[in-house]
Amino acid sequence: MEQNILGGKVTVMGATTRKPQPGQGHTGNNLSAFGGVFTPSILTILGVILFMRAGFVIGQAGIFQTILILCLSHAITLLTAISVSAVSTNTPVSAGGAYFLISRSIGPELGGAIGLALFCSQAISVPFYILGFTESMIRTFPALGVHFRTIALITTAFLFIITRAGARWAVRAQFLIMTVLLLSILAFLGGALVHFDIHLFSKNFGPGYTKDIYTFWKVFVIYFPAVTGIMAGISMSGDLKNPARAIPAGTLGAVATGLIVYGLQILLCGGAQSREELIYSSFETLCSQALFNAGFLVVAGVFAATLSSALGSFMGAPRVIQAVARDRLIPILHPFEKGAGQANEPVSALWLTLGLTMATILWAGNGNTGQAFNILAGVVTMFFLYTYAMINVAAFVESFAGNPSFRPGFRYYHWLQALVAAAGCAVTAFLIHPLTAVCAAGIISAMVVLLRRRSLKVRFGDARWGFFYSRLKANLHQLSIMPVHPKNWRPAVLVFSGNPKTRFTLVQYALWIGEERGIVTLVRILPGNIQDLMEKRQTALTQLKKTFQDYGVSGFSTVMVLPDLDQGICAALQAHPPGPLKHNTVIFGWSSDPARAQSFTRHLRIVRAMGMNLVIINAKGLPQDPEKIFIDIWWRGKKNGSLMIILAHLLTLNRPWADATIRLFRIIQDPAGMQPAKQALEALLREARVKAETRVIVSTDSFETVFKSISTDASVVFIGFNLPEQSEAEAFQARYTRTLAPLPTLIMVSSVGDCDLFA
Structure with missing residues (x-):
């Protein structure tokens, strides 16, 4: 398909949808x-x-x-x-x-x-x-x-x-x-x-x-x-x-x-x-x-x-x-x-x-009576029932835990099916022979205890509060000492929401991205003296908590009172939850006020210096046509591209976006590179296990010109951006303000590279 964009020839290669395929493992025998x-x-x-x-x-x-x-x-x-x-x-x-x-x-x-x-x-x-x-x-x-x-x-x-x-x-x-x-x-x-x-x-x-x-x-x-x-x-x-x-x-x-x-x-x-x-x-x-x-x-x-x-x-x-x-795991097995x-x-x-x-x-012995055979049949049955149960538990944990990395290529699966199968195995084992089932469970439990490298001791207080508190503390500590792996990346989002009633779209997108698979914290800054604004602070905090209730989601909120807005933002960026729950992604609304260009850029650079991902949302409202929902991603490299695709995938996990079509775009200048570029995008999607359409565009026009012309029909658009120098603050703000004007809701992403699309 070809079309002219402001006089420049643009070729868009047809969209294709492929079922994602997981990566292949290395083997010695290469059996089919x-x-x-x-x-x-x-x-x-x-x-x-x-x-x-x-x-x-x-x-x-x-x-x-x-x-x-x-x-x-x-x-x-x-x-x-x-x-x-x-x-x-x-x-x-x-x-x-x-x-x-x-x-x-x-x-x-x-x-x-x-x-x-x-x-x-x-x-x-x-x-x-x-x-x-x-x-x-x-x-x-x-x-x-x-x-x-x-x-x-x-x-x-x-x-x-x-x-x-x-x-x-x-x-x-x-x-x-x-x-x-x-x-x-x-x-x-x-x-x-x-x-x-x-x-x-x-x-x-x-x-x-x-x-x-x-x-x-x-x-x-x-x-x-x-x-x-x-x-x-x-x-x-x-x-x-x-x-x-x-x-x-x-x-x-x-x-x-x-x-x-x-x-x-x-x-x-x-x-x-x-x-x-x-x-x-x-x-x-x-x-x-x-x-x-x-x-x-x-x-x-x-x-x-x-x-x-x-x-x-x-x-x-x-x-x-x-x-x-x-x-x-077991020293005695090392020779094997x-x-x-x-x-x-x-x-x-x-x-x-x-x-x-x-x-x-x-x-x-000379077991020609078949008795030994029947005894072994019982032993084999019991062991396999427990093995089957644990396989189903593993699948249930993977799915129900909600890791964004759980994107199986096999689509005919649901965590409820795995839970039913695991329960069925356990019930069947007990119906066959309760004592043997208990003994088998005891043996497996004993092996689990022996294999633990660290013993977790839980002290019970009166009622349930003490139990949950001690478990929370133990789990937070355990998470803090575990090595971080990109496969386990989850969005821990800090959202500068301001008054959520006036920034409805910003808050909604933040919740769509982070609430289902991660943690969302809404923060509001009140400039002034804390002694004078204590009552207003409590009112604002109640309003943020009510926002979660109104949306029917879970999350956290905080209100900070400091002499001015900029000090409040800096303080909020440095104040984070304990250990492994610290924020890895910060969401700002786009600021088009020229008077705030310098301070806005300064905050962006502080976020990056603290090792967190940047997401800027230019809110233009929510999707209006449920029949035609498009999520456009403009690919310009793996660093920002990985995070953009994962965020788009997280959007599709929400009911309003369940039928959305993800469109992955890439612009090249040489027509000879169209087919290789398209094949590269399709290979990327297969390895990432994300379903999307791919479009390769050949054009000599500027990136802003091309993507503004093509993504006007999208529901939301993702683009990556490079962090501007402080001296470029006004030019950065002016350029993107012009670019964003004709587009729908646009999400700008700058990644620190902590999440891996292929994990």
Whole structure:
């Protein structure tokens, strides 16, 4: 699109809107979503439970209650997968899978405790699946029953060798296994369809629990490991080419596929096998009913499923403990942080997993009765429930805390969903076995206490006031000693509001920018003698507090009485809240009074000298047309540009701006640079995870001429400015007064560089 602006040729490149994409993490193996996440996840989901225990659960619980178990299990997993998708697309993801996501969201103490729990759950899953494989082999070849433990140990050694060769070889082996598994599933589901009997379906519809032995929750705990396979894929985060894209796609794809397969199995096998067959010989019946008498495919499938599940856990568990060790939270784990080769394979942690696996198999003995398998199923279920709960808590904390940096590329997420999922995991754990749930929670809590570097002691006064006061003091102190990171930047805004009734627009924009995600303090200066103006000061303070009530928002206010306005502004800039709550952004209204040019510029320079961001608002009223709300940002460099984009993003978090369109403009002089400039803006937005349109304008006219001509239809305009020298005060004020005259509300930004758009 081309247009003439005051005789100068201006070319505006068409607007584009792209979904922001998070940055990509560096990896050694560069696995894809299919090979690195979907494959290990689905092979663990469609594992030993599918062949060796699903029929038993159907026979005990009946078709209807088994569907309830399936829906409840997958609801927990699906909601957790959504939380994982949100957190993993909000920050570059490194090795450690769920541990990494939790520890970077809710801190190293709880993250380390859950990391150990996750390692235990995945490490115990290895012998769990190996015992399932051995049981299936013994049931297929009964003569081998006396060699149960030997077969399990040989299988362990075989899987260790494959895993030791590296993740790439393990994934290649899983592709072959998945082919066998697919043929097996088609064989037994097709056979069940051929043998389907509606009368048998009706008889098996209700429950048939073995009296005084099994209940709904007891069979639930046996079935639940069927849906825990997503951890196998998430734990491969350090080996993925693009974790932000691979984890959501691979995880959600595996959950959906598992739900379909298990749902078909419940419906078809429930109508193809008698209750006795389901409880006592479901696997054998699957083999005998297979299509084209291909029972060998079902046998091959259960072998493939159990071995692939064990292999996925064998790959995942060492990577979790390696990530925990690298964070150096627990001294005893330091030997496990080192990796081998270019892909940084966790060899030391792999040997640890091997040792735990062999010890568990030796404990199980010749467990051909399946009792050891069922016990491990309960342990795995409990650990995974707590891990899932903490993943959801991490997502909830990230979202509900309201950091401006929480801008996940995965949009189908809400903090309420994460809260429901976390509560569901905790409730399910207690319904399964209250004592075990309490013990597991106690173990995790003890690990959290041990991992704390600093003990926070709270003294209770009478009633609640003392508790809140001591917690506030402890938290302020804790914040003051924590290193500041751009990711945690929040607007702490000091607004020179004057009388809020006469500066309505200024106050409203300040609240839109700062109240939702930060702290806003309104300050009014009363020139004069404090003894004479004490009553007026109290009235003004009440008025400021009422302003927050009228807007329905929270904030702070202060009124200062000093001999003149300039002294009052200087005093207010130096008087700030304690420690980490000190102001980082100061908002002034634009002053067009020539008589105040020198003092106005002096205040701007004082703000900068004190290391605070400057925001000047030339108030022209609020947006009038809710159907056409545009936020224009004129990009002239990263320093001011980062803060402008973040402030614009903060505006869109408010209801009146929810449907606003952010337009990012850049002016260049050479037409040859149009495409590179546009690509650079789009790349910037993708990395920043902010949705906006980009416009590149080619013009030889002055910046003021161009942006005044284009942004007249905007609701609000952001521009950056350089701090003027004191000798340039009058010229600075005069130039911008002329520039601002025809424009809507304009926000001028001068950043000190403390907030990073890409955090």
